Amino acid sequence: MTDEVKVSIGKEKYKTEVSINQHHLIADEPTEVGGADLGPKPTAFLLSALGTCKAMTMRMYADQKQWPLESVEISLSSEVVKSTQQQTTYIRCIIKLYGDLDDMQKERILKVGDKCPVQKILSNPIIIESNMLQ
The missing domain is CATH 3.30.300.20 (K homology (KH) domain)
Known part of the structure; x- marks a missing residue:
C-alpha cells in the first residue's frame, strides 16, 4: 500500500500542513529563521x-x-x-x-x-x- 502524502502551505509564513493518509501534522521553521515554531522543521x-x-x-x-x-x-x-x-x-x-x-x-x-x-x-x-x- 502506498501512502497518500500531501503537503500544503498558505500565507502563514512557513507553517506547512502535512497529511499522510488519515494523519495530520504541521511542519514549521524555528522563530530564529522567521517561522512560528508550530511544528518540527x-x-x-x-x-x-x-x-x-x-x-x-x-x-x-x-x-x-x-x-x-x-x-x-x-x-x-x-x-x-x-x-x-x-x-x-x-x-x-x-x-x-x-x-x-x-x-x-x-x-x-x-x-x-x-x-x-x-x-x-x-x-x-x-x-x-x-x-x-x-
Whole structure:
C-alpha cells in the first residue's frame, strides 16, 4: 500500500500542513529563521523517519527471534559539511538497546536496524522528479 502524502502551505509564513493518509501534522521553521515554531522543521521529519524505521525494524527482528528486547532509544542528529566540490550530510544515530541481551544479540539487532527501508533509501542514489500540473 502506498501512502497518500500531501503537503500544503498558505500565507502563514512557513507553517506547512502535512497529511499522510488519515494523519495530520504541521511542519514549521524555528522563530530564529522567521517561522512560528508550530511544528518540527523538515529535517527533523527526515531524521524521525529514519529513527522510527530503524527502531521498528529492530523491534520486529527481536520479536521474530523471541529475544528479550525491552525497548530501543535512538538519538539522531545531522551535520552538513560543504567543500568546494560537494556537500556531504552526516547523520549520526546513537542507539540504546534495553533488555537482557547478550553482546551477539545486540550486535545483530544493530546490524538489522541498518537495513531498514528508510536507511536503504537514504543510502542509495535518489532522483527527485518535480512536475507542475497546469
